[in-house]
Structure formats: structure tokens, C-alpha cells
Amino acid sequence: MPELPEVEEVRREILPAMEGARFERVELRRRNLRRPFPRDFAARLTGRTVRALRRRGKYLVAELSSDESLLMHLGMSGWFRVEREGSAAPEPADAHDHVVFHMSSGAAVVFNDPRRFGAMDLVAPGKLARHRALGAMGPEPLDPAFDGAALARACAGKRTSLKAALLDQRVVAGLGNIYAAEALHLAGLSPRRRASTIATPSGQPKESAHRLARAIKEVLRRAISRSSKPASRGSRFRVYDREGDRCTTGRCKGTVRRFVQAGRSTFYCPDCQQ
DNA sequence: ATTGAGACCTGTCGGC
DNA sequence: TGCCGACAGGTCTCAA
Numbered sequence: 001m002p003e004l005p006e007v008e009e010v011r012r013e014i015l016p017a018m019e020g021a022r023f024e025r026v027e028l029r030r031r032n033l034r035r036p037f038p039r040d041f042a043a044r045l046t047g048r049t050v051r052a053l054r055r056r057g058k059y060l061v062a063e064l065s066s067d068e069s070l071l072m073h074l075g076m077s078g079w080f081r082v083e084r085e086g087s088a089a090p091e092p093a094d095a096h097d098h099v100v101f102h103m104s105s106g107a108a109v110v111f112n113d114p115r116r117f118g119a120m121d122l123v124a125p126g127k128l129a130r131h132r133a134l135g136a137m138g139p140e141p142l143d144p145a146f147d148g149a150a151l152a153r154a155c156a157g158k159r160t161s162l163k164a165a166l167l168d169q170r171v172v173a174g175l176g177n178i179y180a181a182e183a184l185h186l187a188g189l190s191p192r193r194r195a196s197t198i199a200t201p202s203g204q205p206k207e208s209a210h211r212l213a214r215a216i217k218e219v220l221r222r223a224i225s226r227s228s229k230p231a232s233r234g235s236r237f238r239v240y241d242r243e244g245d246r247c248t249t250g251r252c253k254g255t256v257r258r259f260v261q262a263g264r265s266t267f268y269c270p271d272c273q274q
Numbered sequence: 275a276t277t278g279a280g281a282c283c284t285g286t287c288g289g290c
Numbered sequence: 291t292g293c294c295g296a297c298a299g300g301t302c303t304c305a306a
Contacts, residue, residue: 002299002300003299003300006299034282034283034300034301034302035302058300058301073300073301074299074300075283075300075301076283076284076298076299076300076301077283077284077285077298077299077300096284113283114283114284114285115282115283115284115285115298115300116282116283116284117282117283117300117301118300119301132302133301158276159276159277160276160277160278164277164278167300169300169301176299176300177298177299177300178299179299240299262277262278262279263278263279263280264298264299264300265297265298
């Protein structure tokens with residue numbers, strides 16, 4: 001499930017257990033997730049300290065005292081949980097607990113991922129920029145450098161749909177199927193539109209590009225701040241998974257529709273998303 | 275080069 | 291109740 005806000009939530013959750021702590025023991029319960037673990041994975045972590053734990057798009061990046069970087073991706077169903085070592089009642093191991101980091105902080109950081117679309121990789125010093133995913137990744141949406149102009153530049157000339165463009169991590173980092181739909185709804189833009197329509201032929205931003213960039217920041221910020229509060233009742237989403245519901249904007253009387261686009265469900269309000 | 279379809283996995287849910 | 295297909299928040303590869 002994780003998109004940028006959920007990955008950020010996970011980062012904050014495991015930060016106290018990992019940052020500044022040493023890997024005392026690394027348990028690998030499988031040889032692979034989506035791909036095989038890198039060679040000597042456990043050995044290259046053991047004894048190293050986590051200098052910093054950052055997030056880039058949907059990746060978690062742990063900077064190690066060896067100057068290597070540990071990349072972690074949650075895929076569709078991946079999650080971490082933190083357990084205190086030696087606690088009176090250890091949580092039962094789950095069949096999908098694939099990796100356990102035993103940290104010098106006294107915590108065990110457990111990676112659980114039923115579908116195993118997640119991935120872990122170790123990247124040599126200085127090679128992050130050339131990593132296949134990170135190297136080509138677009139701007140961080142919450143960074144001030146990401147704005148309507150940047151978005152328009154990335155979408156200029158693209159013949160694909162606006163929705164598909166937002167899912168392309170090279171255009172902007174961290175959006176997935178939910179928040180792409182949410183941002184388009186907040187911006188009042190149809191997911192069916194051609195991506196190039198938010199830019200002039202020379203790549204300058206139209207008003208819609210500014211609106212969309214602002215909407216992206218807004219839905220992500222709200223999702224991140226909501227994750228630190230108690231769960232609220234009802235759907236957290238404006239359109240996602242709300243087929244048949246009344247559009248919530250109040251600006252129209254539309255009904256949320258679902259259709260399949262690029263193989264994924266898209267939810268939108270045909271009334272107020274043009 | 276871009277673009278869409280299919281593949282990779284397991285779990286859950288709704289309908290019969 | 292049980293079975294079966296559709297679907298799930300993400301990439302990655304491949305062929306047009």
C-alpha cells in the first residue's frame with residue numbers, strides 16, 4: 001500500500017530504533033524478495049552504524065558507516081515494525097517476516113511483506129546517483145523546487161494521460177495510484193487528459209500545472225499529518241475507492257466513477273474534473 | 275524513445 | 291460453508 005506518505009510514516013516509526021544504532025545481527029529468512037538480496041547482505045550490514053535514515057520517493061535510504069547505502073522499498077504490501085528485544089511477550093513471528101535487523105538500540109526492526117514486491121539493495125559509495133531507480137527519479141514533491149514549472153517541464157510533449165504521468169516516478173517522486181487520483185481531483189483535472197495539456201508547446205506551465213503541483217503537495221502533506229493522529233472514521237480519501245459516492249467538493253453534483261487506466265483503477269468525478 | 279500489457283506474489287472480499 | 295474470480299496502495303520487462 002505504501003506511497004510517499006506511508007513510507008514517510010514508516011521512516012519516522014523506525015528512526016529512533018535505527019539512526020545512530022549499529023546492526024548487531026541481521027536475520028534473512030529468505031534469499032530474495034522481488035529480487036535476490038545483494039551478495040553478503042547480512043555481513044555487509046553487521047557492525048555498521050546507521051548515520052542517517054532518509055526517504056527518497058518511495059525508497060528508504062539508510063546511510064551506513066561503511067559509506068554504503070541500504071535501499072529499502074516496500075512494494076505493495078511491505079511494512080516495518082519495531083519490537084523491543086527481550087520483551088516479556090515477544091510478538092509471534094509471522095510467515096511473512098522476511099528480514100530482522102537486530103539493532104544496538106535494543107530494538108528489532110522487522111520487515112514484513114506478504115506479496116514480496118518489496119526490495120532491498122546495497123549501493124556502493126557515490127553510486128546512488130547512478131542507481132537504476134534513484135538516478136532517474138523526479139523531484140521530491142514536497143521540496144520547494146517542485147512547482148508548476150517543474151511539473152510542466154516534465155509533462156511537456158508527453159502523449160500519455162495525466163494520471164499515467166503522475167505515476168511515472170521520473171516525473172515526480174512518490175505518488176502512487178491513490179494520491180495521483182486524489183491530487184487530480186483536488187486540482188479539478190481529468191485523469192484522462194493528455195499530460196502535455198498542462199504545458200505550452202515550449203514547456204511553459206499553464207495555470208493547470210500550478211494548480212496540480214499545489215494539489216500534489218496538499219494531498220501529501222495532509223496524508224502525512226493525518227498519519228500521526230488517531231485513525232478517523234470513514235474514508236480518508238476524496239475519490240479513491242469511492243465509486244458511486246457523491247463528489248465531496250461541494251462544487252458539483254457529480255458521482256465518483258471508476259475506470260481502468262494503464263491497468264489500474266482510476267477514480268474521478270466526471271463533473272468537476274476536466 | 276515512449277507506451278501499454280503482462281508478470282511477479284499472496285491475501286481478501288463478494289457473489290454464487 | 292466453500293469455491294472462484296476479481297482485485298489490491300508498485301515496479302520491471304518486453305514488444306510494438
